[in-house]
Amino acid sequence: MKTLVEFINDKQADFTYASGEFSRLLNDIGIAAKYVHREVNKAGLADIMGYEGTQNVQGEDQKKLDVFANDQFIKALKHGGQCCAIVSEENDDLITYDNQTSNNGKYVVAIDPLDGSSNIEVNVSIGTVFSVYRRKSEQGGKGTLEDVLQPGTEIVAAGYVIYGSSTMLVYTTGNGVNGFTLDPSVGLFLLSHPEIKIPDGGNIYSINEANYIYFPDGVKEYIRYCQEDDPKTLRPYTTRYIGSLVADFHRNLLRGGIYMYPGTKKNPNGKLRLLYECNPVAMIAEQAGGKATDGFRRIMEIKPEEMHQRVPIFVGSKHMVEKAEYFMNYYSKDFKPK
Numbered sequence: 001m002k003t004l005v006e007f008i009n010d011k012q013a014d015f016t017y018a019s020g021e022f023s024r025l026l027n028d029i030g031i032a033a034k035y036v037h038r039e040v041n042k043a044g045l046a047d048i049m050g051y052e053g054t055q056n057v058q059g060e061d062q063k064k065l066d067v068f069a070n071d072q073f074i075k076a077l078k079h080g081g082q083c084c085a086i087v088s089e090e091n092d093d094l095i096t097y098d099n100q101t102s103n104n105g106k107y108v109v110a111i112d113p114l115d116g117s118s119n120i121e122v123n124v125s126i127g128t129v130f131s132v133y134r135r136k137s138e139q140g141g142k143g144t145l146e147d148v149l150q151p152g153t154e155i156v157a158a159g160y161v162i163y164g165s166s167t168m169l170v171y172t173t174g175n176g177v178n179g180f181t182l183d184p185s186v187g188l189f190l191l192s193h194p195e196i197k198i199p200d201g202g203n204i205y206s207i208n209e210a211n212y213i214y215f216p217d218g219v220k221e222y223i224r225y226c227q228e229d230d231p232k233t234l235r236p237y238t239t240r241y242i243g244s245l246v247a248d249f250h251r252n253l254l255r256g257g258i259y260m261y262p263g264t265k266k267n268p269n270g271k272l273r274l275l276y277e278c279n280p281v282a283m284i285a286e287q288a289g290g291k292a293t294d295g296f297r298r299i300m301e302i303k304p305e306e307m308h309q310r311v312p313i314f315v316g317s318k319h320m321v322e323k324a325e326y327f328m329n330y331y332s333k334d335f336k337p338k
């Protein structure tokens, strides 16, 4: 099996930016993921669970693993010297570096270092979600907000790490989606899922139905559609929702399905963050033949206005997302962003 390093080097010619720096940055993410894998897999044993006592920008209690993961990615990207700025779910403000090497870096990273971390103590799969942009500001100075507030169409690499029954890195550089499984005995990510394509005939819908009474009518009608009997269109579908984006998305990517976190009357922008949750999974979905929308607009075309901006998301098998969009446009035009 090809290792991640061999794969990146072989594919270097495919990159629009056939530069060693880009390959180095991808490898830095892989290195940090291995350290997080090690800590996640002993969380039950070590006193690494429990709250760090601080809160992140979302006002959520930070668990020690959240902080550990955040530190690992920030350190690895600093060590690699290719990244000049990071927007992280765990930090209110843009992270920049004080060393010249990093300030010469050509790239910026948006990352959720440990998404779904509330699931750690119940042993549910969690994940890291990331996207990489080329900086727009002049090389040599610190990275800027302008560098990270770019639409998803500008992303040069996007992916996630899922810390589950095995640890996998799944990513795209715009030339298809490939999955690498970590062999902990040798510390190598091995190409286990080449050229991932999301099945068109998906029949899994993933949504937190506890919010049902607040959903737009379009979502309620789409859920009803999923539950109606129609053997021709594989309905009734089945529902799977574990409350960990990376776990829910990864299952649907391999099996076919739709993950939805819609806006509600109470929270019109939903819950998930555009920069480091929605855009990365949207790019993976599109590169695997799927689709990602906020109910009306392509996720990757939404221009971010601020770092921790939330957007509604419907992502997964193309025909499922298109059907959900149909219901949103028919029943819930009032939810369409102005």
Ligand code: P6P
Residues within 6 Å of the ligand: 115, 116, 117, 118, 208, 243, 244, 245, 246, 248, 271, 272
């Ligand atoms: P809810 C985890 O907090 C997360 O950001 C995603 O990983 C997950 O899909 C979603 O929120 C779960 O949210 O409101 O259903 O608990």
